Amino acid sequence: MTLRRLVLDYSKPGELVVRCLYGTRSLSNPGTKARGKEVSALVRSGLEDALAALEGGPNECIGTSGFTTREDILLVTTVSQVKQKVKGA
Secondary structure: OEEEEEEEEOOOOOOOEEEEEEEOOOOOOOOOHHHHHHHHHHHHHHHHHHHHHHHHOOOEEEEEEOOOOOEEEEEOOOHHHHHHHHHHO
16 A cells, blocks of 8 residues: 555544545455555554654745635655655765
8 A cells, every 4th residue: 555645634623534545456345344454554654654754854834825724735754755865866
């Protein structure tokens, strides 16, 4: 499974909706326990990677919008991506 995007939505108090976009060759059907476990593990791994990247170094704000309700987009480079960029330089 390859994680493509995680979107966290806190629109209702006490509720967190996680939208997970991913690519897979898995044959598990939607709504099965196996599929739920696979996606939960993928989301958990993606969130852990995001937290590590946010704690680990400089982040760049690459987009903003809004006045009183705002949306900022951060580009966070993971440690493995930084190492790859250095090797190829």
